[in-house]
Amino acid sequence: MSVPHTLLGLLEVRARHGYDLKRAYDAHFGQDRPLKPGQVYATLGRLERDGFVVVRGTGREGGPDRTTYAVTAEGVTDLDRWFAEPEGPAAYLQPVLFAKVVLALQSGRDAVQVLDAQRAEHLVTMRDLTARKSGADLDRVLGLDFALFHLEADLRWLEHTAARLERLAAEVAS
Amino acid sequence: MTEPLLTARDLHLSFGESSALSGASIDVAPGEVLALLGPSGSGKSTLLHCLAGILVPDRGEVRYRGSRLDSLSDDLRSELRRGDFGFVFQFGSLVPELTAVENVALPLRLSGHKRRTAEARALEWLERLEVADVARKRAGEMSGGQGQRVAVARALVAGPRVVFADEPTGALDSLNGELVMDLLIGAAREQGASIVLVTHEPRIAAYADREVVIRDGALAATVTA
Ligand SMILES: Nc1ncnc2c1ncn2[C@@H]1O[C@H](COP(=O)(O)OP(=O)(O)OP(=O)(O)O)[C@@H](O)[C@H]1O
Ligand SMILES: [Mg+2]
Numbered sequence: 001m002s003v004p005h006t007l008l009g010l011l012e013v014r015a016r017h018g019y020d021l022k023r024a025y026d027a028h029f030g031q032d033r034p035l036k037p038g039q040v041y042a043t044l045g046r047l048e049r050d051g052f053v054v055v056r057g058t059g060r061e062g063g064p065d066r067t068t069y070a071v072t073a074e075g076v077t078d079l080d081r082w083f084a085e086p087e088g089p090a091a092y093l094q095p096v097l098f099a100k101v102v103l104a105l106q107s108g109r110d111a112v113q114v115l116d117a118q119r120a121e122h123l124v125t126m127r128d129l130t131a132r133k134s135g136a137d138l139d140r141v142l143g144l145d146f147a148l149f150h151l152e153a154d155l156r157w158l159e160h161t162a163a164r165l166e167r168l169a170a171e172v173a174s
Numbered sequence: 175m176t177e178p179l180l181t182a183r184d185l186h187l188s189f190g191e192s193s194a195l196s197g198a199s200i201d202v203a204p205g206e207v208l209a210l211l212g213p214s215g216s217g218k219s220t221l222l223h224c225l226a227g228i229l230v231p232d233r234g235e236v237r238y239r240g241s242r243l244d245s246l247s248d249d250l251r252s253e254l255r256r257g258d259f260g261f262v263f264q265f266g267s268l269v270p271e272l273t274a275v276e277n278v279a280l281p282l283r284l285s286g287h288k289r290r291t292a293e294a295r296a297l298e299w300l301e302r303l304e305v306a307d308v309a310r311k312r313a314g315e316m317s318g319g320q321g322q323r324v325a326v327a328r329a330l331v332a333g334p335r336v337v338f339a340d341e342p343t344g345a346l347d348s349l350n351g352e353l354v355m356d357l358l359i360g361a362a363r364e365q366g367a368s369i370v371l372v373t374h375e376p377r378i379a380a381y382a383d384r385e386v387v388i389r390d391g392a393l394a395a396t397v398t399a
Contacts, residue, residue, distance in 0.1 A: 116387070120397040126380035148377050155376040163213060 002096050003035070004043050005082045008052055008075055009103035015056050015070035018044060028172065029099050044069055052078055079107075083114055086121035089151055097154075101161060105169045115162045119155060126151050177240075179204045179368050180336065185224055185234035187391075194220040195231065196391040202336070207362050207369040209379040212388035218372045219264055219340050221388060225370060226259055226338045227251045238336075256284055260329030264340040264372070267325035268313040274300060274324045275309040281332040299327035302357060304350075318345035326354050330361050337361060340372045348377070355381045 003025075010016065010024050018040050026034040047053040052075035056068040071079075083104055087093050097118060104111040129144045129151075136144070161168070178201035187195040194217045202208055202225070210218045223229040224236055227243040236243040238258075243251060260281070261267065268277045278296035283289065300306045303323040308316050316324065322345045329337050337358060343351035359381055361367045371382060379385050387395040 116395050120395065123376065123380065123385055123397045126376060127382070130377075130380040148380065152376045159213070
């Protein structure tokens with residue numbers, strides 16, 4: 001899961017203060033693992049240092065909770081790259097892929113393109129692993145099969161999600 | 175790139191009100207293994223049937239080795255299908271009145287082989303597909319997966335130039351799916367056959383040289399190495 005990009009994506013949808021950001025994150029992406037407040041501010045600090053977000057203003061109370069953050073042009077460029085680049089075929093990709101799809105929908109990007117790019121990346125990896133099976137010893141083959149079945153599960157989820165984008169778009173419209 | 179063996183340009187085809195193909199174009203190279211992916215109802219089987227000259231599109235053209243399939247006479251087209259093409263259909267590939275071995279021998283019998291040699295070769299293919307034990311059963315007396323493997327044997331027995339396979343592993347467990355794919359890929363690599371494969375299983379598509387995604391009757395995306 002890429003917490004920095006997810007927070008940045010939420011800030012692109014609209015500027016928010018830290019607590020609001022945590023709530024938005026937890027609602028969509030953190031049901032199992034809500035963000036700790038400290039994590040939000042530490043991440044925002046790093047995003048600000050890197051020039052991806054700026055402080056838009058502080059509320060009357062002046063507490064840290066009331067500081068509003070907004071994405072910068074550099075931040076948007078970084079997000080564009082994140083959406084365009086498929087994830088490497090690692091284990092447990094679902095959270096980051098789900099975040100990409102939801103944020104693509106919320107920010108008016110093409111979620112189908114995000115899913116297609118990921119599918120292509122997965123298929124190329126699967127093709128490579130399949131080619132390596134031919135002529136290999138059984139222990140090697142079974143190891144490759146393990147990876148193939150897991151990548152296939154990811155792909156099935158991608159297809160399943162692609163088929164439900166319209167409904168998801170309606171649900172996550174913010 | 176070498177001349178494509180099979181080309182389809184801007185195919186359109188409707189069944190009454192419902193449009194199944196709306197501008198599908200594709201090339202298949204000699205010896206290429208091509209996978210067609212896409213949601214149910216997106217037009218994969220229809221495209222396959224047009225490529226194989228089983229269906230004639232309302233608009234657009236299909237060429238096989240340079241000549242138009244849709245302008246051939248029915249007789250010539252049938253002859254071409256018999257001589258050059260092998261088929262595995264999504265449903266009902268086998269002739270129900272015939273036994274497995276007779277089904278597999280059929281393409282050889284139609285091209286003039288004697289019964290005895292045709293059935294001997296058919297039996298070899300049934301053995302390769304590990305279904306020799308159902309050789310004397312009729313289609314209705316086999317399991318779905320056995321019938322599917324018999325259909326694959328029949329598609330390959332006459333050494334076709336192109337094999338059209340619509341979900342050839344749909345009823346198979348993963349090991350038998352692998353067996354079928356190894357034989358299809360073997361036909362491509364050893365005999366230079368082209369394989370056009372419809373599948374919804376990513377592990378099966380991963381055997382292909384190229385994957386094409388069909389959405390709403392047209393090509394949506396292509397994945398090459
Ligand atoms: N013989 C037919 N008569 C009427 N409509 C048809 C016929 N064959 C196909 N269709 C329609 O054409 C569209 C494409 O069908 P097709 O069989 O090509 O889909 P498919 O991609 O192969 O789907 P599946 O993955 O379910 O096999 C569908 O909407 C289907 O209802
Ligand atoms: Mg079909």
